[in-house]
Amino acid sequence: MTTVEPEARAPERQQPRVEPVRTSEELALVYAIRSEVFDREQHLTTWVRDYPEDAESLNVLAWIDGEAVGTGRVSLWGDEAQIAWVAVRKPYRGRGVGRAIMEYLIHWAREHGARTVTLNAQTHALEFYRKLGFRPVGRPFYMAHIEHQLMERELQPRAEGGTG
Numbered sequence: 001m002t003t004v005e006p007e008a009r010a011p012e013r014q015q016p017r018v019e020p021v022r023t024s025e026e027l028a029l030v031y032a033i034r035s036e037v038f039d040r041e042q043h044l045t046t047w048v049r050d051y052p053e054d055a056e057s058l059n060v061l062a063w064i065d066g067e068a069v070g071t072g073r074v075s076l077w078g079d080e081a082q083i084a085w086v087a088v089r090k091p092y093r094g095r096g097v098g099r100a101i102m103e104y105l106i107h108w109a110r111e112h113g114a115r116t117v118t119l120n121a122q123t124h125a126l127e128f129y130r131k132l133g134f135r136p137v138g139r140p141f142y143m144a145h146i147e148h149q150l151m152e153r154e155l156q157p158r159a160e161g162g163t164g
């Protein structure tokens with residue numbers, strides 16, 4: 001029987017590693033991914049950088065094999081966390097990168113006292129967010145030319161020992 005050694009696996013089998021952005025060089029990678037996905041791919045917006053919230057929020061990068069492949073941001077307003085700018089570069093989709101980014105952001109939100117997490121989902125990604133425990137709130141709406149849906153997830157405080 002032929003066995004495949006771990007080191008012989010293709011790079012695409014590697015698990016993503018999610019890390020907070022710490023340097024201006026890493027923030028530039030965040031903006032590059034936003035630009036690739038939200039500007040050049042989706043034509044949602046040409047302005048993807050230097051929002052006031054960027055400086056006050058946690059931005060993360062997902063890494064595979066030393067390459068930045070995805071990003072996301074979480075902001076905290078009182079006990080409400082808001083997630084935005086979640087994007088995975090096209091060749092890396094469908095292998096758990098988006099989930100890893102979201103789980104990191106949700107964990108961070110809970111650790112920092114959030115009781116709810118909200119986000120404006122593009123409706124094509126509703127199922128992605130549903131699988132992460134989010135439910136739609138209200139009716140869909142259009143932002144630029146893309147249909148969106150406000151979604152929310154309640155969090156159990158860490159002290160209560162809940163997982164979700």
Ligand SMILES: CC(C)(COP(=O)(O)OP(=O)(O)OC[C@H]1O[C@@H](n2cnc3c(N)ncnc32)[C@H](O)[C@@H]1OP(=O)(O)O)[C@@H](O)C(=O)NCCC(=O)NCCS
Nearest residue numbers: 086087088093094095096097098099121122124125127128
């Ligand atoms: C939406 C996006 C972030 C998902 O990232 P991803 O890395 O492909 O998602 P994952 O591989 O982690 O998927 C996690 C789960 O969600 C499901 N899923 C992901 N995208 C989905 C979609 N568009 N429709 C239905 N299900 C989806 C996966 O099948 C997987 O299900 P499983 O856990 O049962 O296997 C990515 O497609 C993307 O960047 N799209 C362009 C930008 C965008 O639309 N961002 C969202 C802005 S609101």
